[in-house]
Every structure is written in structure tokens, then in C-alpha cells.
Amino acid sequence: MGIIEMHGVTKRYSRGGETLTVLDRLDLVVPEGDFVALMGPSGSGKSTILNLVGGLDAADEGSISVAGLEITSLASSELPHFRARHIGFIFQAFNLVPVLTAWENVMLPLLLTPLDKAGRRKQAEFALEVVGLQDRMHHRPRQLSGGQEQRVAIARALATDPDIILADEPTGDLDRDSANAIMDLLRRLNVELKKTLLVVTHDHVAAERARRVLHLDKGVLAREVRNEAAPLAAPGTAGARGAAPAGGSASGGSGAGPRR
Numbered sequence: 001m002g003i004i005e006m007h008g009v010t011k012r013y014s015r016g017g018e019t020l021t022v023l024d025r026l027d028l029v030v031p032e033g034d035f036v037a038l039m040g041p042s043g044s045g046k047s048t049i050l051n052l053v054g055g056l057d058a059a060d061e062g063s064i065s066v067a068g069l070e071i072t073s074l075a076s077s078e079l080p081h082f083r084a085r086h087i088g089f090i091f092q093a094f095n096l097v098p099v100l101t102a103w104e105n106v107m108l109p110l111l112l113t114p115l116d117k118a119g120r121r122k123q124a125e126f127a128l129e130v131v132g133l134q135d136r137m138h139h140r141p142r143q144l145s146g147g148q149e150q151r152v153a154i155a156r157a158l159a160t161d162p163d164i165i166l167a168d169e170p171t172g173d174l175d176r177d178s179a180n181a182i183m184d185l186l187r188r189l190n191v192e193l194k195k196t197l198l199v200v201t202h203d204h205v206a207a208e209r210a211r212r213v214l215h216l217d218k219g220v221l222a223r224e225v226r227n228e229a230a231p232l233a234a235p236g237t238a239g240a241r242g243a244a245p246a247g248g249s250a251s252g253g254s255g256a257g258p259r260r
């Protein structure tokens with residue numbers, strides 16, 4: 001079973017009396033410990049997929065299970081708690097709160113958790129250490145470079161220790177070197193911290209860091225490319241537990257578990 005399972009998911013938007021089918025009976029299975037890059041033309045529904053998996057938007061048809069929870073049947077009052085436990089979001093424009101320091105931005109999502117003050121502090125320190133920004137924690141976003149801002153945003157996504165990180169074009173606003181550094185960091189989250197990653201990107205160089213690249217076209221998954229060169233998680237990891245039955249991949253293809 002995948003940590004993310006979308007089956008027969010249809011999403012429509014109506015605009016000016018017309019109905020647009022953005023996702024058309026989409027099936028997507030992401031095993032625990034996977035690192036998936038999602039590519040496709042603008043408007044093909046990539047952000048919609050992330051929003052549905054993160055419970056920010058609701059599907060019209062189909063089932064979406066995340067970390068074993070059928071989120072299509074969660075009440076909207078349960079969604080913030082679900083996200084705080086399972087999901088970290090990273091956006092193209094970083095979306096940091098400008099008047100807060102890096103530290104305060106990272107602390108924000110922790111306020112939704114049951115942790116006490118000491119526990120929250122420990123988590124925030126850990127997250128800033130992972131992204132290598134302890135020495136910038138009292139800076140505000142505008143005092144940081146784009147790459148540093150995105151690292152704060154990654155620390156914020158990590159702070160609650162979610163099992164899944166969803167990133168929407170996380171390198172879209174960055175220069176080549178900063179983009180590479182961010183993708184290397186995302187790969188470390190996958191390999192070392194065992195996070196499952198679903199990353200939307202237009203950037204082929206960035207997508208090379210992923211284990212699988214899925215191509216979305218007009219609301220359906222058109223093709224899947226495996227990157228055998230991507231490093232595997234260490235033995236006995238989340239990835240290994242997610243091995244489960246093969247063939248659960250989006251294309252119904254060649255085995256979704258770790259390859260070793």
C-alpha cells in the first residue's frame with residue numbers, strides 16, 4: 001500500500017458556465033520512502049494534485065488515502081490536524097511570513113501540534129540544523145537570499161516531522177546553483193530522514209534527483225521514467241517497509257517498491 005493512494009480521482013472547475021476537467025480518473029500510488037518528481041505542461045493539474053493530497057482542495061470523485069487515512073471523508077475541521085501530522089508544504093514563492101524571523105516562521109506550524117514549549121523548540125532547532133541555517137535564525141526573510149528563504153521554508157515544512165513533503169516548483173524562483181542546492185537538500189530529506197517526497201517541477205535537471213519522474217498531460221499520467229541512478233534509502237528504512245506489492249505505480253508498471 002502506498003503512503004499516498006489516489007484512485008479514480010476526478011477534479012473539475014467551473015469557469016464562466018464552462019466545466020473544466022482538470023484531473024480525469026487519475027490513479028497515483030506513491031510508496032512510503034519514494035521521491036517522485038511530477039512534470040507536465042502548465043495547466044495540466046500538477047498543483048491540483050498536491051492540493052488534493054494535502055487536503056487543501058476536495059476531489060469531485062474518487063478516493064485519496066494519505067498515510068492510511070481516507071482524506072476525502074475527513075471533516076474540514078480535521079484537516080489542519082491531519083496536515084500538521086503528515087504533510088509539509090514547500091512553495092515556489094517560499095511563502096514565509098515577512099515580519100517574522102526564520103525561527104518564528106519555523107515555529108509557526110508547531111503551534112498546531114500537541115508539543116509543549118520545550119518540544120517545539122527542540123523540533124525547530126532540529127529543522128534549522130538540517131537545512132544549515134542555525135546562524136541565520138534571527139534574520140527576517142528579506143535579509144536572506146532566495147536560496148536561504150527556501151531553506152527556511154523547508155525547515156518550516158520539516159518542523160512537525162511529517163512523513164510526506166509536497167513541493168510545488170520549489171526551485172522555480174531560484175538561480176541554477178541555488179536550485180541545485182535545494183534539490184540536493186530535498187534528496188537528503190528522502191535518503192537520510194526517510195521522507196516521502198512529491199515534487200512538482202519544470203526543471204529536468206532538478207527532476208534528476210528524484211527516483212521516479214511522472215509526466216502529467218491533460219489530467220492523466222502519460223508516462224513514468226525511473227531514475228536508477230538516484231540513491232536508495234539505507235536498508236531497513238521506511239522505503240523498505242513500503243515495498244509492498246509491485247505494480248502499484250501510476251502507470252501500473254514495473255513495481256513500485258525499492259529497487260535493490
Ligand code: ADP
Pocket residue numbers: 013014015020022040041042043044045046047048049
Ligand atoms: P499546473 O500546476 O499543472 O500548472 P493547476 O493544477 O494549477 O495546473 O491547474 C490546472 C487547471 O485548473 C488550470 O487550467 C487552472 O486554470 C485550473 N484551475 C486551478 N485552480 C482553479 C480554481 N480554483 N478555479 C478554477 N480553475 C482552476
Ligand code: MG
Pocket residue numbers: 046047048168
Ligand atoms: Mg502549478
